[in-house]
Amino acid sequence: MLSWAAASPALAHDDAYLDTVKAPHGGQLRMAGPVHLELVLSKTPPEAQDKPAAVYVTDHAGNKQSTAGASGTITILYGKTKVSAPLTPDGDNKLSAQAVYAATPDLKAIVSVTLAGQVAQQARFTPFASKDNAHSDHAEHH
Template sequence: MPPIKALLLAASSSAFMLASQPLLAHSDDYLDTQKGANGGQLRMAGPYHFELVVASDNREARDSAVVVHVTDHAGAKIATAGATGTATILAGKEKSTATLTAAGDNRMQGGATYASTPDMKVVVSITVPGKAAEQARFTPLAGSK
């Protein structure tokens, strides 16, 4: 085989191998360096990114919104029509759960009673119609004072 053909074959073979590899997932540490489009914390959830937005000013537990924006890894909005989900919130010694329903475009929204504490942890699970449930864990106020 002439050297040029061998070189082209090797280059196209390498390009195919790279293109066929799955994209590397973003770590929580990396996503914590990224600003969510809606001011929330970002997490990987299977083929999606979930952005969790919670109230940051509840000094005492009170009814507040819980919003999750769903995008793909490139940031394109994923329609949430017909999707279902939950957000389980642990803040201080209290636990509450928000039932999430589609709220237009790529938004899931619900309400729960919680205090905005730096130790808050939230587990979000969302099922988009025709797809498997995906889950992500958040510490949305860990950097807050």
């Protein structure tokens, strides 16, 4: 019983669970070590062009974590295209970037964030995948 109790907090923050949580800025939430990252990408226009990307950083309780002195990168993959852009501090718990991307269901993003004085944390996102199919590629692993 103790092993189940010790494991349950980690299970509460898996991607499937986080996809059911309404993110504060309308993005997609992912756990990255001791923090949650919320990725917000522009849905419009859907075709590829230079658009903003924002990452909001909170602790597991939803409290804002300072991005002062933080750095990071976002790598966006869609179709056969791969683009990367630096993330820079842009407010109390926000990192921002500009990147050329298309808002397609197959878009995947890898975000790496290093908060001041901490080790880098990474998370993978599928922000435009349909909720029904977001984890269908993992079905055989469960």
